[in-house]
Amino acid sequence: MADRAQPLSGRSGTVIAIALAVAVAVTFAAVAGRAEATVGLSAADWAAIRFTLMQALASAFISTALAIPVARALARRSFVGRNAIITLLGAPFILPVVVAVMALLSVFGRNGGFNHAMVWAGFEPFQIYGAHGVVIAHVFFNLPLATRLLLQGWFSIPSERFRLAAQLGFGPAEIWRVIEFPMLARFAPGAFAVILSICVTSFAVALTLGGGPRATTIELAIYQAFRFDFDLGRAALLGLIQITMTLAIVIAALGLSRQDGFGGGLDRPLTIWGVNGVGPRVLDGVAITSVVLGLLVPLASYFGHALPGVLRLPEAVWWAAAASVSVALASTALTISLALPIAVRAALGRGTAVELAGLVGLVASPLVIGTGLFIMINPWIDPATLALPVTVVVNALMALPFAARVLIPAVRDCLASYGRLGVSLGLTGMAFVRVVLLPRLAGRLGFCAGLAAALSMGDLGVVVLFADPETATLPLQMARLMGAYRMEDAASAGLLLTFLSFGAFALFDGLGRRYAGD
Amino acid sequence: MLVIDDLRIRQGAFWLNADASIPAGRRVVIMGPSGAGKSTLVAALAGFVTPDSGRMTWQGQALDGMPPATRPIAMLFQDGNLFPHLNVAQNIALGFGRGAKPSPQNQDQIGAALAQVGLTGFENRKPASLSGGEQSRVAVARVLVMERPILVLDEPFAALGPAMRIEMLALVRKILDQTGATLLMVSHDPADAHAIAEDLILVADGRAVLLPDAQAVLADPPPALATYLG
Numbered sequence: 001m002a003d004r005a006q007p008l009s010g011r012s013g014t015v016i017a018i019a020l021a022v023a024v025a026v027t028f029a030a031v032a033g034r035a036e037a038t039v040g041l042s043a044a045d046w047a048a049i050r051f052t053l054m055q056a057l058a059s060a061f062i063s064t065a066l067a068i069p070v071a072r073a074l075a076r077r078s079f080v081g082r083n084a085i086i087t088l089l090g091a092p093f094i095l096p097v098v099v100a101v102m103a104l105l106s107v108f109g110r111n112g113g114f115n116h117a118m119v120w121a122g123f124e125p126f127q128i129y130g131a132h133g134v135v136i137a138h139v140f141f142n143l144p145l146a147t148r149l150l151l152q153g154w155f156s157i158p159s160e161r162f163r164l165a166a167q168l169g170f171g172p173a174e175i176w177r178v179i180e181f182p183m184l185a186r187f188a189p190g191a192f193a194v195i196l197s198i199c200v201t202s203f204a205v206a207l208t209l210g211g212g213p214r215a216t217t218i219e220l221a222i223y224q225a226f227r228f229d230f231d232l233g234r235a236a237l238l239g240l241i242q243i244t245m246t247l248a249i250v251i252a253a254l255g256l257s258r259q260d261g262f263g264g265g266l267d268r269p270l271t272i273w274g275v276n277g278v279g280p281r282v283l284d285g286v287a288i289t290s291v292v293l294g295l296l297v298p299l300a301s302y303f304g305h306a307l308p309g310v311l312r313l314p315e316a317v318w319w320a321a322a323a324s325v326s327v328a329l330a331s332t333a334l335t336i337s338l339a340l341p342i343a344v345r346a347a348l349g350r351g352t353a354v355e356l357a358g359l360v361g362l363v364a365s366p367l368v369i370g371t372g373l374f375i376m377i378n379p380w381i382d383p384a385t386l387a388l389p390v391t392v393v394v395n396a397l398m399a400l401p402f403a404a405r406v407l408i409p410a411v412r413d414c415l416a417s418y419g420r421l422g423v424s425l426g427l428t429g430m431a432f433v434r435v436v437l438l439p440r441l442a443g444r445l446g447f448c449a450g451l452a453a454a455l456s457m458g459d460l461g462v463v464v465l466f467a468d469p470e471t472a473t474l475p476l477q478m479a480r481l482m483g484a485y486r487m488e489d490a491a492s493a494g495l496l497l498t499f500l501s502f503g504a505f506a507l508f509d510g511l512g513r514r515y516a517g518d
Numbered sequence: 519m520l521v522i523d524d525l526r527i528r529q530g531a532f533w534l535n536a537d538a539s540i541p542a543g544r545r546v547v548i549m550g551p552s553g554a555g556k557s558t559l560v561a562a563l564a565g566f567v568t569p570d571s572g573r574m575t576w577q578g579q580a581l582d583g584m585p586p587a588t589r590p591i592a593m594l595f596q597d598g599n600l601f602p603h604l605n606v607a608q609n610i611a612l613g614f615g616r617g618a619k620p621s622p623q624n625q626d627q628i629g630a631a632l633a634q635v636g637l638t639g640f641e642n643r644k645p646a647s648l649s650g651g652e653q654s655r656v657a658v659a660r661v662l663v664m665e666r667p668i669l670v671l672d673e674p675f676a677a678l679g680p681a682m683r684i685e686m687l688a689l690v691r692k693i694l695d696q697t698g699a700t701l702l703m704v705s706h707d708p709a710d711a712h713a714i715a716e717d718l719i720l721v722a723d724g725r726a727v728l729l730p731d732a733q734a735v736l737a738d739p740p741p742a743l744a745t746y747l748g
Binding site (some may be wrong): 123165417419421423424425426427428435436439440516 | 564566585586587588593595598599601603612613615644744
């Protein structure tokens, strides 16, 4: 029996998925073809591999472990500002990496408040640059993400379970052992793996806080081979290693995790009986307060001293901002036009291969893709002339997996509810897309567009390989200012970048919500 | 004449054989236990399910292989007959086909259809602001502008209260009197059959068969129907 109740064929999604897979494969092949395996790996390369793995494991472990008490506190406590905190936990995801680094520097840097206090108390000043700085920055980003992922775990527990626990007179220890720990055994490995796969391709954090023999990631090593030695063969070899490592981790992460941390329904706390003693309450209060302060203090201290300089920013920063806005808009348009057909195809339920194509962005690190594109473009034209277009394309690829994951369930719902009605009224193909799909998906599309725009706006990745001194996006301009020790200008540029990133997200998300309001 | 000739439909391990010849303009209620295949039968007629063998013709023209929207059939589903993001007029205008923008003449037709179902002036309302009964009326108004010779109802009024269902059946009857359309209506309620059926189709034990003269059949049901009616 053939079911013909579907108004869309998903053919364009297949074409796009195949084209993407081929394009990425060709890029990888270009990298592989240029890799000089005969040279072998130097001691510095081995150090980079070791450090990449170690910092990713440490960041993922610390983020996940610290997220457990925070998520539990948010799950079971009801208080004013709880929803604001949950929203705040979503913010680091679209906070530009260079901005977060500057915020941490404003507290833990040489002149930061933390070090003033340390010196005042008679201790040695704390040094944020180096391996532990990289891990601190990763935890700053990923602890909130881990908290949201684990919070979904708590909300996946049926409320009857807690009622039964109350009936049986369970205290905090029994609830932990019988209900919460088994849930975490399912959810924590997923959160750990997601963060591991994010940290293993870390570039911007390593570029700004790491470096040197003991804090260089593979991504950073690729950049250095490129920029300082112009050794394409070594860059390509490192790229191959990076691909292999990321692929292994992402496949493991996919097996462990099916959630994305964007889900709703977290706005009403659970009712858990038997945990209202003084001990658990103090524990929860400490967990929530530390995380909020850990997020807000660096950001507030940074914004405070960055604000006055915004109006005195050098002209080059404004040009870089204009470039970033254009890149973000173009890459957002590209993300949505790739993600929607892929989501339709995936929602029709034929083949996880399509979902995998959307995940290409997770496997392919920007620097590896960039290396491949550079190798292919270089013989024909000056890669610098294509710096911004390449950034548009690579940023779209990076946002694609997130967009696809948000859109697929929404497209599936829409087809299930309105597919037959559409077909019976002759709404098929583009007519269905225009009359039904786009209006029904407006809210999700706005969210995805906001995500893509903010991620692209704040990204410091492939552009570093291609840009000449005259071209820069705003994050790159910031990194250059930091490299030139013009920290005041860098800080103010970062504030502008934050406004642009969150502004772009709020604009698209708001448009989607307004259009979806029915 | 709507002819269903030795139709065989398979869904997984489930088979349905159907045979029926229905003269144009007849009102047929399709009855049978739940899960027997009533909805599958109308889905095949409407083109959502492809039969494995057999033929369906309307006035001598084969229906097999035609896309759902071009069949001479207007269909109302159990739920989700309206798009929540479109207003009443836009929902009805989709009955003119392919989602094109309605012409001024279409606008007049929409107004007339709304008047017929008793919803004059509801053009700009969104479905969420309507009661269940009003939503059903809007769906019926769209059936009116579609002007198809066959109306298929797959229990669209099942969620309405008893009084509202009687009202909706009366509205359907009024429309059939006007348009002369053929009715095929799935129902699990014998009251519906008493109210509107001229013939019955009984779907049970993997077979769908026509029982002509519904009222006589209901008064003295054959064994298979008697089992179902209890």
